[in-house]
Amino acid sequence: EKLDLKKGIAPGSYKVAKEEDYSDRAIWLDPNKCIRCERCVEVCGKVQGLYVLTMKGSGRERAAALREGKPWALSDNCVRCGQCTVVCPTGALQARDQVDVANDYLTDPGIYTVFQFAPAVRATLGEEFGFPAGVNVERKIVEALKKAGADCVLDTNFSADVVIMEEGTELLNRLNDKNAVLPMFTSCCPAWINFVELHKPELIPHISTTRSPQAVMGSLIKSWLPEKKGIPKEKIRSISIMPCTAKKDEAARQALAKDAVPDVDLVLTVREFAKLLKGKGIDLRKLEGQDFDTPFMSKGSGAAVIFGKTAGVAEAAARTVYYVLTGKNVNSIQFKTSEHPHVEQELTIDLGEGKSPLRIGVVHGLANADYIADEVLSGKSPFDFIEVMSCPGGCINGGGTPREAGDYHP
Ligand code: SF4
Known part of the structure; x- marks a missing residue:
């Protein structure tokens, strides 16, 4: 079976998916939106030293090739760091948007949603809501997730x-x-x-x-938490909020799944999470903030x-x-x-x-x-x-x- 990449990684389809089906599991390129500014080429080449976005030929030849729909990005050498998605001014390159999958999970009464969010998320999300850069909005994130319908919110600092x-x-x-x-x-x-x-x-x-902190927490969510809370593992969807596009790629690794079910079902970037909250009319500026759910798995050191x-x-x-x-x-x-x-x-x-x-x-x-x-x-x-x-x-x-x-x- 082919995966419908627009719908994300549905837990059921993971079992039948082959590794190559995930070739675009983190980053999308829409050549029709590309204005050939080559900011992506600059960051991919100069900062990352990869040049996976470079296509041979003059600017005119490249433009013609793009119009014909020839791929010029995300070759097999791409590491999915997503730096190109940060600098692209038109959205031709962007992280695979899975907000709709998160909303499906949040609104399904048969699903128990468990969220984790990374250290950097609390220092960066505020900017999307008008806070100065670097303001710690950790407790507001927990309250926002609860308002959005999350059943359990844990801290990646623990893992x-x-x-x-x-x-x-x-x-x-x-x-x-x-x-x-x-x-x-x-x-x-x-x-x-x-x-x-x-x-x-x-x-x-x-x-x-x-393993990475996301993968460690994902494993605890799918193994320790069901026993602790008495919830069937099949009902749990483990969702991460990360500053990272490559974490989408990591979550889909076969080696990090048990019995072909991933430990992390879905990864939202900070930008996607802001979009999800805005779509639900949740404004971080209006929230007081609240504590994490499970004291044990929500403690983290400096x-x-x-x-x-x-x-x-x-x-x-x-x-x-x-x-x-x-x-x-x-x-x-x-x-x-x-x-x-x-x-x-x-x-x-x-x-x-x-x-x-x-x-x-x-x-x-x-x-x-x-x-x-x-x-x-x-x-x-x-x-x-x-x-x-x-x-x-x-x-x-x-x-x-x-x-x-x-x-x-x-
Ligand atoms: Fe970038 Fe951090 Fe993701 Fe590495 S883990 S790709 S540094 S955001």
Whole structure:
């Protein structure tokens, strides 16, 4: 059976879908809306170093090819970071809109909807409702979701903490094993994982085996929550709100499904979530805010919150490693600007007598990550642990975050 991509990933159809059916599960291109400004080509090429949007030929030839409906984007090399959707001024490139699927779930009395939202969402959604950039609207999001009909709202900060513990422990194990593969890279950014699989598969042993926070929470929603709340698993729909278009792609991975049912049924970007709320007449400015539903799965540490920006994951893991090895909390961690041209920040932590210091590097933008990957593969990297975020500045500038005022809003 073919999937109807306009309708999203219906849980039933997931069972029969083949991996290739999801080739456009995150990003859409409508060539008829393209005005050939090539902002997408610029961001794809210069920031991400990919050029998957480039089509050979002169501007006139490209325009003619587009009019004939020839594809010029989203080749097999695309990692679905969605940076092109942020800069496209006409909406020719946009994240696959699944607001209608979310509304179907919310209005179906036979479905129990469980939402999670990422650290960066609370700092970016406010802009869609006229708040200054960076205002934390966490409690307002919970109330807005409840008003929209959500049955349960959980915090991805909780699963980000789980990821920190897992990733920190994995790093420690690798550091203590002289045969282990080092340096270790973070695994929470799905566009980075797509990049490695597509462009540098030989780097896979260097990637942490830990799931992303979205995938960890999705797994808990489909396994632990049904037992805890006594709700049949088949009735639960797990919905994430993410700053990220590549998370749509991640949620549809067969490897992250159990018995062919995905742990995360649906991913809405921040822009889609704003559209859903506006469609229901819910204005964030008029809400007081309320607490999350389940206290246990809605607690998150300060370490989890900083997942939303570059160096956040690395800092969180460094705190964990330091605590486990020394029994002491780190009073302050100060990353410094790196002199390495492709590393944004770096940190060296003294782990005590007889132990080598831990060197951590922070990289963002895939053009930089490409260079660092080659350095690691040639055995020349000075780092033990490297954080990679595909989007410039991390998830707060993700492909699913609000566009500049005045740009195209679907
Ligand atoms: Fe998604 Fe964040 Fe990675 Fe961007 S940096 S692709 S928003 S996980």
